[in-house]
Amino acid sequence: MAPGSALAAIYTARRRPPGMRFHHAGIATDDAVGLAERYSELFDAPLVHEERVDGMDVLFLDLNGSYFELLEPHEPGPIESYLEGHGPGIHHLAVGTDDIDAALSTARDCGVDLIDDEPRPGAWGHEVAFLHPGSTGGVLVEFVAVE
DSSP, X not given: OOTTSTTHHHHHOOOSOTTOEEEEEEEEOSOHHHHHHHHHHHHOXXXXXXXXXXXXXXXXXXXXXXXXXXXXXXXXXXXXXXXXHHOSEEEEEEEEESOHHHHHHHHHHTTOOBSOSSOEEOGGGXXXXXXXXXXXXXXXXXXXXXX
């Protein structure tokens, strides 16, 4: 692409709130323990957190400061529905932010449809908010409040 192309503005864009970074890939599975064992061996990614939340087993594996979040449902809900419709795989991508309210404000300013208008409790004690995939190129995006 030529330096004066439409992408030139993207290279210099600084509109995002400070402190944004990739946080995790949320992966829907019907066997979180089995997948954790596979990823731990394959990627040398240790299990660093596990909990049951919203009727799901949630396991986090560390990959040098970013995570795989493995989601295995045990009750009806969005992840069970996702597995029924799509099978196992990437459910969402998460961006960590130092200021989740500013991140949501920026999303609104950019015309992004929000699933969560306000942050809500999520896994591992973080506040989270989801953006509608219809506004983000077909990808379900999650903001995660991090310190």
